[in-house]
Amino acid sequence: MQDLPMYSRIWYIHATKFNMIPYLILELILDIIEMKTSLKITLASLALLSATCSFANSEATEAKSTGDAAKGKTKSATCAACHGADGNSGNPLWPKLAGQHSDYIEKQLTDFVEKKRNDATMTAMAAPLSPEDIKDLAAYFSGQATKPGSGNEEKVGLGKDIYKGGNLTTQVTACAACHGPTGMGNPAAKYPRVSGQHAAYITKQLKDFKSGTRANDGSSIMRSIAKRMSEEEIEAVAEYMSGLH
Ligand code: HEC
C-alpha cells in the first residue's frame, strides 16, 4: 500500500468502503501499465540524450592525425589491392577505410600487429608496419571520401529500429548512442564510423564479436551488445548502417 501513488491509495480506501474490489484490481493493472510506459519513455530519452552528448562531443574534440598523408599514400600501394586505392574496397568482406577516423585506424592496425585482433589475411599485412607507417597510413585513408552504400530495402526497417532504439526486451543498446545518429562515430572516443560500410563486413564483425573471435573492444563494449543480438537483427542493422549517411 505504502508504495502505491497517492491517488491509488485514496482510491483503495474509497473502493474498499464501497466494496468495489474488481475496480480496484483494474486500477492497479492500469497503474502497472502506466509505470512500464513511463519507464520506456525514460529509457528512450536517456539513449537520445547520450547520443546527442556523444555527437556534440565528437564535433568539439575532433582528433587530428599526426601522420603524414602524402607518405601514407605511397605506403598504401600494398593495401590498395584489397581496400581500393582511395580506401573504397570492391569486395564486401574487405572494409572501406575511406573517411574512417585516423585514431580508430591506428588502434586497429596496432591491435593486428600485437595480435589483439586476428584475421588470417589482415594480420600478415599489418605485421611489417612500424608505428610511423601506421600513423601515415591512418592519415591518408581517413582523409579520403567514403562512397555511400545502399541497404537492402526489406531489412532496413528492423535495422533502423535497432540502430535508433536498441531492443528493450533483450537489452541491446541503441547503436546511435555511440556510433552517432548518422553513423559518423565519435573520433575522440575511438567509436568507429559505420556509415556506408559494407553490410557483409559489418555482419561478419558483429558475429565475430558475438562469438568472441574478435575481442579487441575495450571493456567488452561490443561483445556484450552483439551477444544479445539475433542473427536476423545483426543482418538487418548491417543493411541499415551500410545505407546510412
Ligand atoms: C589481401 C587483402 C588485404 C590487404 C592487402 C590489406 N588488407 Fe586490411 N583488411 C583485410 C580484411 C579481410 C580485413 C577484415 C578482417 C576481419 O574480418 O576482421 C581488413 C581489415 C583492415 C582494417 C580494420 C578496419 C576496420 O574497420 O576495423 C584496417 C585498418 C586495415 N585492414 C588496413 C590495411 C592497411 C593499412 C593495409 C596495407 C598495409 C591493408 N589493410 C592491407 C584485407 C586486406
Ligand code: HEC
Ligand atoms: C557504448 C558504445 C557503443 C555502442 C552502444 C555500440 N557500439 Fe559498436 N563499437 C563501439 C566501439 C568502442 C567499437 C570499436 C571497438 C574496437 O576498438 O575494436 C565498436 C565497433 C563496432 C563495429 C566494428 C566496426 C569496424 O569498422 O570494424 C561494428 C560493426 C559495430 N560497432 C556495430 C554496432 C551496432 C550494430 C551497435 C548497436 C546494436 C553498436 N555497435 C553499439 C562502441 C559502441
